[in-house]
Amino acid sequence: METMRSANAHVFNHDADAADYDNDVRNEADPIRAGYRNLLGWVVQQANITPTSRVLELGSGTGNLSALITDCRELVSVDVSENMEAIAKLKLRHLTHRRFIKADILEVFAQELGNFDAVISTYTVHHLTDEEKQQLFALVFAKLLPGGRAVFGDLMVLNNSDKEEKIQQYLANGDRATAQAISEEFFWSLDFAISVLERLGFRVSTARFSDLSYGVVAQKAPSVYQH
Ligand SMILES: C[S@@+](CC[C@H](N)C(=O)[O-])C[C@H]1O[C@@H](n2cnc3c(N)ncnc32)[C@H](O)[C@@H]1O
Known part of the structure; x- marks a missing residue:
């Protein structure tokens, strides 16, 4: 498959937000941040990471997810933002075999990465268009070892009508910022994502963490030849 760069990486590069990011995510009264802590904990737990695991993290930001490993x-x-990474590396000294790659999360798959037991990602894949999400899921599937898991936590709606309802609901409550985020970013459509992941061969399960946040586990079948 031809690898491409995601269209909006420059827009969603968090360099300018890095200094305030960890403060912002603490505000779980904000519907965009609600469930953040619990979702990150769940993602790491569901990824079944052991001391022998090779792990790929897409959109590592300030390191809050990998700090839980x-x-x-x-x-x-992997992240496009150097400023987010400058904060992350201070939190991740305990992970001695950590490598940071400054790259777009689609484009990075053109590099020799090897295979992984787990792929984890929080609050990043909603920066990719639906077409790009499909490409990403296929690239992740190809890089996972048999029995491996991709675990995502992100901003999601169930489908297009749920999306429209939520935009109207937040507008009616006077929360224009959240309504705008739902309409302008690329929140996952959960129904669509599940069907794409299942078509690739993943077994999928989900959990809900707030009005706008869900977790998704996509497990690749164990090899029949494995002993
Ligand atoms: C909202 S933050 C999430 C960070 C972290 N995973 C967390 O849960 O706190 C999104 C991160 O994805 C990065 N990002 C956005 N689009 C990207 C892309 N196409 N490729 C690589 N990184 C991207 C941003 O720079 C930012 O660090």
């Missing part, structure tokens, strides 16, 4: 054989973290 106690140990792994190797962590490869």
